[in-house]
Amino acid sequence: MKISVLGAGAWGTALAIQAAERHEVLLWARDADAVAAMRAARRNERYLPEAALPAALQLSADLAAAIAHAREGLIIIATPMAALRGMLAALPAGARCLWLCKGFEAGTGLLGHEIAREAAPALTVGILSGPSFAQEVALGQPTALVAASFDAALAQAAVEAFHSERLRVYTSADPVGVEVGGAVKNVMAIAVGIADGLRLAAEARGDAAQNRLNAPGLNARAALITRGLAEMLRLGLALGARTETFMGLSGMGDLVLTATGDLSRNRRVGLMLAQDLALADILRQLGHVAEGVYSAPTVLKRAQDRGVDMPITAAVVAVLEGRLGPAAAVDLLMGRQARSEH
Numbered sequence: 001m002k003i004s005v006l007g008a009g010a011w012g013t014a015l016a017i018q019a020a021e022r023h024e025v026l027l028w029a030r031d032a033d034a035v036a037a038m039r040a041a042r043r044n045e046r047y048l049p050e051a052a053l054p055a056a057l058q059l060s061a062d063l064a065a066a067i068a069h070a071r072e073g074l075i076i077i078a079t080p081m082a083a084l085r086g087m088l089a090a091l092p093a094g095a096r097c098l099w100l101c102k103g104f105e106a107g108t109g110l111l112g113h114e115i116a117r118e119a120a121p122a123l124t125v126g127i128l129s130g131p132s133f134a135q136e137v138a139l140g141q142p143t144a145l146v147a148a149s150f151d152a153a154l155a156q157a158a159v160e161a162f163h164s165e166r167l168r169v170y171t172s173a174d175p176v177g178v179e180v181g182g183a184v185k186n187v188m189a190i191a192v193g194i195a196d197g198l199r200l201a202a203e204a205r206g207d208a209a210q211n212r213l214n215a216p217g218l219n220a221r222a223a224l225i226t227r228g229l230a231e232m233l234r235l236g237l238a239l240g241a242r243t244e245t246f247m248g249l250s251g252m253g254d255l256v257l258t259a260t261g262d263l264s265r266n267r268r269v270g271l272m273l274a275q276d277l278a279l280a281d282i283l284r285q286l287g288h289v290a291e292g293v294y295s296a297p298t299v300l301k302r303a304q305d306r307g308v309d310m311p312i313t314a315a316v317v318a319v320l321e322g323r324l325g326p327a328a329a330v331d332l333l334m335g336r337q338a339r340s341e342h
């Protein structure tokens, strides 16, 4: 199959490396200098230095040529959410396309499939999601993904493109649930990062040695993940998703990975917020996109529009906007009034 991956960040590069073992894959980056550097080093030093680029992987900075390459095959949009609309609009009618980005569009508050409906209704579209750190996929470590589309043949094409002995690809007919899971887990990873960061700071101060670790511990982490899943489910159901999707790879699976795995950029944002670093400095230091930062306000807005209660999301937004300190945010969440769990 001919596959074009549009966007040569960490995730697009990792999937292109894997698919190039079995397919004719072209990886596109908008920056011609970046393409030249990757051609010379056969490595993406900027975004994924861990893995070599296979000799068969084609590289290009020519968007029209990249689209033409996969005109009859599969186009993968691997940019951040902010660029999805523009990429979709550039594709020709009838093209088959899946995106990897996880979030809500800032400003409009739309999910990817809603943007596609608005900006590119003549495409056949879907999402590839699930718990998957790019570095692990690039190195061939076992990973399971989910391909979701209203078009069953497209989800099956994603299986054909990426399923291998190291990469399992499941299909789903619930793109709404898969997209809500991918977007909301990023916000929850920031929340858990904040709580874990407060604990690490207390330990570093020696509070543990003095037996007065007055900071959130592992119990608080489990509570945040579980209540985060409840928030994700509530919003998802309000937007038309199916309950079982949130118990799967793109829901609970990705939430657990991103909230607890230190490779997560969103979790690292939370860890650094707990050290009272300024958001702008954190984003500079990361050097990669952390979608939760941009999605959090839109998640909250869509929840409020539907009358859905999302207290963890609200606390993350308040911390990101500087209206609440990290410790006060955790205190607020843990100190909420008692109520029934379900």
Ligand SMILES: NC(=O)C1=CN([C@@H]2O[C@H](COP(=O)(O)OP(=O)(O)OC[C@H]3O[C@@H](n4cnc5c(N)ncnc54)[C@H](OP(=O)(O)O)[C@@H]3O)[C@@H](O)[C@H]2O)C=CC1
Pocket (backbone or CB within 6 Å): 007, 008, 009, 010, 011, 012, 029, 030, 031, 047, 078, 079, 080, 081, 082, 083, 100, 101, 102, 103, 132, 133, 134, 135, 287, 288, 289, 291
């Ligand atoms: N990394 C991961 O493990 C995973 C990431 N994802 C999701 O995939 C998406 C991409 O993440 P990731 O690859 O990690 O991001 P990175 O931050 O590693 O890279 C972003 C890439 O997108 C490019 N880009 C940014 N804006 C535009 C634009 N307007 N037009 C074209 N290209 C653009 C950047 O190019 P330039 O250098 O020119 O700015 C860069 O190549 C995110 O939504 C993320 O949530 C999903 C699963 C796993």
Ligand SMILES: O=C(CO)COP(=O)(O)O
Pocket (backbone or CB within 6 Å): 102, 130, 131, 132, 133, 186, 189, 254, 257, 258, 263, 264, 265, 266, 267, 289, 290, 291
């Ligand atoms: O989506 C991811 C893993 O599935 C990557 O998460 P981060 O963007 O937080 O690194």
